[in-house]
Amino acid sequence: MDKMRITGGKPLNGTVKISGSKNAALPILVSSLLADGVSTYHNVPNLMDIASILRLLEHLGAECRMEDHVVTIDTTGFSNHEAPYELVRKMRASVLVLCPLVARMKKARVSLPGGCAIGARPVNLHIKGLHRMGAQVELNHGYIEATAKKLTGNEIFLDLPTVTGTENLMMAAVLAEGVTIIRNAAREPEIIALADTLNQMGGNVQGAGTSVITVHGVSSLNPITTRIIADRIETGTFIAAAALTRGNITLTECTPQHLSAVIHKAQLAGAQIELGNDSVTVKGPETIKSVDVKTLPYPGFPTDMQAQFMVLMSLASGLSIISETVFENRFIHVSELRRLGADVVVSGNAAMIKGVPKLSGAPVMATDLRASASLILAGLAAEGVTEVHRVYHLDRGYEKIEKKFAEIGAQIERVPE
Numbered sequence: 001m002d003k004m005r006i007t008g009g010k011p012l013n014g015t016v017k018i019s020g021s022k023n024a025a026l027p028i029l030v031s032s033l034l035a036d037g038v039s040t041y042h043n044v045p046n047l048m049d050i051a052s053i054l055r056l057l058e059h060l061g062a063e064c065r066m067e068d069h070v071v072t073i074d075t076t077g078f079s080n081h082e083a084p085y086e087l088v089r090k091m092r093a094s095v096l097v098l099c100p101l102v103a104r105m106k107k108a109r110v111s112l113p114g115g116c117a118i119g120a121r122p123v124n125l126h127i128k129g130l131h132r133m134g135a136q137v138e139l140n141h142g143y144i145e146a147t148a149k150k151l152t153g154n155e156i157f158l159d160l161p162t163v164t165g166t167e168n169l170m171m172a173a174v175l176a177e178g179v180t181i182i183r184n185a186a187r188e189p190e191i192i193a194l195a196d197t198l199n200q201m202g203g204n205v206q207g208a209g210t211s212v213i214t215v216h217g218v219s220s221l222n223p224i225t226t227r228i229i230a231d232r233i234e235t236g237t238f239i240a241a242a243a244l245t246r247g248n249i250t251l252t253e254c255t256p257q258h259l260s261a262v263i264h265k266a267q268l269a270g271a272q273i274e275l276g277n278d279s280v281t282v283k284g285p286e287t288i289k290s291v292d293v294k295t296l297p298y299p300g301f302p303t304d305m306q307a308q309f310m311v312l313m314s315l316a317s318g319l320s321i322i323s324e325t326v327f328e329n330r331f332i333h334v335s336e337l338r339r340l341g342a343d344v345v346v347s348g349n350a351a352m353i354k355g356v357p358k359l360s361g362a363p364v365m366a367t368d369l370r371a372s373a374s375l376i377l378a379g380l381a382a383e384g385v386t387e388v389h390r391v392y393h394l395d396r397g398y399e400k401i402e403k404k405f406a407e408i409g410a411q412i413e414r415v416p417e
């Protein structure tokens, strides 16, 4: 297992090219199962989570290749309907194969993903929605076992606008008989990206990006060639990096419109931000101002940016409150940030952050993907040396993060433990 060694305290200056979106790529790669033949995906980030989903698709009988950010998936040999515990356990998003399996194979046996560091994260809404479309679903021995002679369109109300739940159900509805209406659907850009993909395959999905998605089922879909959108969370992480190192960073090949909430809060914190069509330039402020933040489903402030923004607030000039409303236990980075000198108190779903003039480097332990990113950011801002242990979490979701930071002036290296 590797660790990252960072000597912080330097402003970061330069240009960073943003990679393709992990969270858009995962459902889109899975959607290949809905058609017979070879699909090609460009701008796929080279990440551990992508390797995990390709391994699962191969287990199901597809042939997958990845070269230079281009993935081809041949589903001709797709024949297996079981997603085993060993593969789902590594990555919760593996549950995205549930609905495509039922839509194509009429049956699925998918391991229930467990809870994870940030919360219980049930998949009851995926299951309820699939049941509404006529599938028999049972939980046996830790597996979701679903069968359906055919799927039939229906109205589905989601108690919460679940992102992967909405994606899973869109993939069932696209091949179901009749019309499916998903109410209280998630509105994230990744949902629109999947809907665009399904439509390019010959599906009929309307309303993605709003809270009501209407899907007119079709009898079959075609393989396609498409491109993955930019990663908005990677973009946001670099915006935070520029702001808290008082640097000047231009991010290219990104989609600033997907980051309105983060950009707004960064501006309130004092960052100067210039927006291009597919670029953002961020200049960090001399004095970081305190800003309150509440995480919400899109278009609200993303929970996946909460830990990184907390690092910025820990160096602000006053008090700020960050409320986490999406996941119940997403403050595990707090105790590690405290080791660097951050002054943060957690009460229920709120963290109160009293800005300090500086952080000081220390050894810390990464606990989940975005928490790990926050520790890297804290290390970049801190005086002295920070060692972030267990960086495999980072490799799940950030492509060559140390290389990207080194290219803009960070002193950061990966060292084997």
Ligand code: UD1
Residues within 6 Å of the ligand: 023, 026, 092, 093, 119, 120, 121, 122, 123, 124, 125, 126, 127, 160, 161, 162, 163, 164, 165, 186, 190, 303, 304, 326, 327, 328
């Ligand atoms: C996705 C993202 C993740 C992000 C999260 C919220 C992917 C691969 N992952 O995760 O990076 O942090 O959205 O933006 O895209 N819930 C239920 N029942 C369900 C499903 C969800 O109660 O059946 C709850 C969850 O516990 C959570 C909330 O709904 O409290 C939102 O979760 P959800 O949107 O489903 O997150 P993911 O899709 O797993």
